[in-house]
Amino acid sequence: MIPCTILYDGYCVFCNFWVRLLCKWDTDDKLRFAPLNGGFASKILSNSIPESALVDSIIVISVKNKVHIRSKAIFTILRTLGGFWHIFLLISLCPTPLLDWVYRLIAKNRYRWFGKHNSCPIPIKNYAHKFL
Numbered sequence: 001m002i003p004c005t006i007l008y009d010g011y012c013v014f015c016n017f018w019v020r021l022l023c024k025w026d027t028d029d030k031l032r033f034a035p036l037n038g039g040f041a042s043k044i045l046s047n048s049i050p051e052s053a054l055v056d057s058i059i060v061i062s063v064k065n066k067v068h069i070r071s072k073a074i075f076t077i078l079r080t081l082g083g084f085w086h087i088f089l090l091i092s093l094c095p096t097p098l099l100d101w102v103y104r105l106i107a108k109n110r111y112r113w114f115g116k117h118n119s120c121p122i123p124i125k126n127y128a129h130k131f132l
Helices: 013-025 039-044 051-056 070-081 083-093 096-114 125-130
Strands: 004-008 031-035 059-062 066-069
Touching: 004 013, 004 039, 004 070, 013 031, 013 070, 013 096, 013 125, 031 039, 031 070, 031 125, 051 096, 059 070, 066 070, 070 083, 070 096
Parallel strands: 004 031
Antiparallel strands: 004 059, 059 066
């Protein structure tokens, strides 16, 4: 069983940078990835996820198909990675509205600040098994 599936913006340079890092840091092979604009994401997402989340959010589907978006998604990833990464969970003590405001600020400007790919990049061969 895979504890955590991460749906991300496949065109976003910033998002792809973090996906590549997460692949390296996921030494226990607990993470899987799929672009939001791909077939897997469209099959798994239901109408219960706000349309705005589909445009500018990371979406994490954890055990028992529990859906997390924005800052909650990031904290779910940190919990899944375990170990050293748990120290960053201290940030979760900040109010969720504040954390989500920061998240939305970055998400709104990500293409302008970091750029956008013309197509979703092909995963590195060593990590191809992690992509759905």
